[in-house]
Amino acid sequence: GQNIDQPTEMTATEGAIVQINCTYQTSGFNGLFWYQQHAGEAPTFLSYNVLDGLEEKGRFSSFLSRSKGYSYLLLKELQMKDSASYLCAVRRSGGYQKVTFGIGTKLQVIP
Amino acid sequence: DVKVTQSSRYLVKRTGEKVFLECVQDMDHENMFWYRQDPGLGLRLIYFSYDVKMKEKGDIPEGYSVSREKKERFSLILESASTNQTSMYLCASSLDLGNEQYFGPGTRLTVT
Numbered sequence: 001g002q003n004i005d006q007p008t009e010m011t012a013t014e015g016a017i018v019q020i021n022c023t024y025q026t027s028g029f030n031g032l033f034w035y036q037q038h039a040g041e042a043p044t045f046l047s048y049n050v051l052d053g054l055e056e057k058g059r060f061s062s063f064l065s066r067s068k069g070y071s072y073l074l075l076k077e078l079q080m081k082d083s084a085s086y087l088c089a090v091r092r093s094g095g096y097q098k099v100t101f102g103i104g105t106k107l108q109v110i111p
Numbered sequence: 112d113v114k115v116t117q118s119s120r121y122l123v124k125r126t127g128e129k130v131f132l133e134c135v136q137d138m139d140h141e142n143m144f145w146y147r148q149d150p151g152l153g154l155r156l157i158y159f160s161y162d163v164k165m166k167e168k169g170d171i172p173e174g175y176s177v178s179r180e181k182k183e184r185f186s187l188i189l190e191s192a193s194t195n196q197t198s199m200y201l202c203a204s205s206l207d208l209g210n211e212q213y214f215g216p217g218t219r220l221t222v223t
Binding site: 030031033041042043044045048087089091096098099100101102103104 | 115146151152153154155156159161167169170201208209211212213214215216217
């Protein structure tokens with residue numbers, strides 16, 4: 001089975017740092033994606049973690065702990081344009097390595 | 112840049128109609144996907160295809176079928192549309208299964 005949990009909504013202030021958590025339970029795990037989706041638009045790829053640890057990419061970083069079934073996306077120096085939904089997605093191992101998406105976290109950045 | 116296009120941004124159909132949603136990608140990707148996205152439920156995989164004429168059911172295939180006659184084109188078919196199929200439909204493609212996916216702009220389908 002597959003279960004992915006993220007907070008539904010978050011609010012943060014422009015210029016601040018925000019951490020969006022994702023926990024998952026899966027029968028087979030092969031990696032975790034983060035996507036960004038602005039309202040009315042398609043999701044776009046942000047990051048992919050396979051190994052434990054933190055991967056930094058500009059203002060965005062993504063962390064993975066496979067043993068804890070836990071990931072987070074860290075957004076630094078928040079900008080108004082970061083207001084969007086952030087989707088956590090798990091890649092399963094075996095077979096067709098299907099990717100399952102979480103419901104997404106809607107982040108609102110306020111002045 | 113990968114480009115994934117969908118035939119319509121908005122579509123209104125009547126219950127019982129046959130509906131075709133078309134998706135085209137221009138990056139020679141092997142794999143293509145159809146999702147629907149609903150508030151509170153997130154993105155759910157309907158069908159995917161890993162090669163021409165090959166298809167696999169996703170998590171919610173009931174009421175849908177697909178066709179992939181050419182590598183760049185993947186069609187989603189609603190044989191007899193129902194009101195519970197009102198949703199945002201997103202197509203995606205990827206180079207390898209499990210790799211990052213590139214999404215089209217989506218088709219918002221309303222079935223009345």
